Amino acid sequence: MGIRLGDEAPNFTAKTTEGTINFHNYLGSSWGVLFSHPADFTPVCTTELGRTALLKEEFSKRNVKVLAVSVDPLDKHLQWVNDINETQHCIVDFPIIADENREVAALYDMIHPNASASFTVRSLFIIGPDKKIKLFITYPASTGRNFVEVLRVIDSLQLTANHSVATPADWKAGEDVIVVPAMSTEDALLKFPKGLNIVKPYLRYTPQPE
Numbered sequence: 001m002g003i004r005l006g007d008e009a010p011n012f013t014a015k016t017t018e019g020t021i022n023f024h025n026y027l028g029s030s031w032g033v034l035f036s037h038p039a040d041f042t043p044v045c046t047t048e049l050g051r052t053a054l055l056k057e058e059f060s061k062r063n064v065k066v067l068a069v070s071v072d073p074l075d076k077h078l079q080w081v082n083d084i085n086e087t088q089h090c091i092v093d094f095p096i097i098a099d100e101n102r103e104v105a106a107l108y109d110m111i112h113p114n115a116s117a118s119f120t121v122r123s124l125f126i127i128g129p130d131k132k133i134k135l136f137i138t139y140p141a142s143t144g145r146n147f148v149e150v151l152r153v154i155d156s157l158q159l160t161a162n163h164s165v166a167t168p169a170d171w172k173a174g175e176d177v178i179v180v181p182a183m184s185t186e187d188a189l190l191k192f193p194k195g196l197n198i199v200k201p202y203l204r205y206t207p208q209p210e
């Protein structure tokens with residue numbers, strides 16, 4: 001059975017472009033994004049890793065450490081990083097795991113045999129500081145991921161971890177949020193001093209808490 005939300009993120013020790021890393025130790029008290037791509041020296045993956053590098057400040061201001069993984073060897077990763085830096089005008093300085101033995105891919109169910117028998121699909125896991133899986137998405141090789149969307153869901157996950165709110169469709173940081181159904185309106189009025197917009201008894205908005 002694959003990984004599910006709320007499961008502990010499997011730990012591993014692996015060779016990466018930033019040295020050998022024990023995953024849980026590396027994350028420490030940070031949030032984590034672990035994402036796989038099918039292979040080195042491929043065009044969509046090149047843009048994805050470049051985009052991630054260019055968003056470095058956005059990940060670090062959210063206290064998120066990013067790690068990429070593919071089943072190619074370390075020397076290939078290191079050569080490919082030069083190409084990514086050159087073509088995407090960035091500096092890749094997050095670890096890329098060399099998962100030649102497919103150990104990380106197996107732990108995270110990143111090989112989907114009906115898509116490709118040997119390469120990882122585009123899996124992405126967001127891991128909380130408690131090392132639990134908070135979100136995962138899986139894209140096929142042909143479709144590059146949207147890393148602004150990844151930041152958006154991290155904003156939602158971090159907000160909803162700390163307040164009794166949920167975020168509506170297409171929500172972006174700073175917009176109104178929804179009071180969770182489990183909270184009574186009486187309690188919500190006390191908890192959210194900026195006020196409530198009660199559209200239906202079950203659909204109650206409040207400005208984003210600080």
Ligand code: BEZ
Pocket residue numbers: 038039042043044045046141142
């Ligand atoms: C790519 O990253 O460009 C890619 C990889 C495998 C299949 C198709 C595209």
